[in-house]
Amino acid sequence: MDHELTVEGTNRILLLREKSIDVNNIAxxxxxxxxxxxxxxxxxxxxxxxxxxxxxxxxxxxxxxxxMVDKRGGKFIVVCGKDSILKLFIVSGLYRVIRIVETLEAARQHVERR
Structure with missing residues (x-):
C-alpha cells in the first residue's frame, strides 16, 4: 500500500497515497x-x-x-478533509468513537494534549 510514514516521538503519522481502498488492496x-x-x-x-x-x-x-491503539493507551486520529470520505464516518457512526480532524496540524495538536 502506497503510504508515507513519519515518526515524531511516540507518534506515527501514516499518510495514505492510494486513491482507493477497496477489494484490490484491502489486505x-x-x-x-x-x-x-x-x-x-x-x-x-x-x-x-x-x-x-x-x-x-x-x-x-x-x-x-x-x-487496538486505545487498549494500549494511545490515541488514534484520522485526518480527513474530504466530504465524501467524512460522510462514511458520519453515516456509520464512527465519528462518535474515532477522533476525526481536518488537518495534520490539528491532529498534532490533539496528540500533544494529554
Whole structure:
C-alpha cells in the first residue's frame, strides 16, 4: 500500500497515497494498520486526504485499529478533509468513537494534549 510514514516521538503519522481502498488492496491496508496499531506504545495519525474512495470493510479495519491503539493507551486520529470520505464516518457512526480532524496540524495538536 502506497503510504508515507513519519515518526515524531511516540507518534506515527501514516499518510495514505492510494486513491482507493477497496477489494484490490484491502489486505495490504489491513496489514499496514495492524502492524502500526500493535507495535509499541504511542499514537497513530491516519491521513486519508489522498483517498477518493473507501469501502465499508476499510471502515471496519480503521475501527479495529482504533480499538487496538486505545487498549494500549494511545490515541488514534484520522485526518480527513474530504466530504465524501467524512460522510462514511458520519453515516456509520464512527465519528462518535474515532477522533476525526481536518488537518495534520490539528491532529498534532490533539496528540500533544494529554
Amino acid at each position: 495490504e491496508f489491513r496489514d499496514l494498520l495492524e502492524k502500526h496499531a500493535t507495535e509499541g506504545a504511542g499514537n497513530i495519525v491516519l491521513g486519508l486526504d489522498g483517498v477518493d474512495y473507501m469501502g465499508s470493510v476499510a471502515l471496519g479495519m480503521i475501527s479495529l485499529a482504533s480499538i
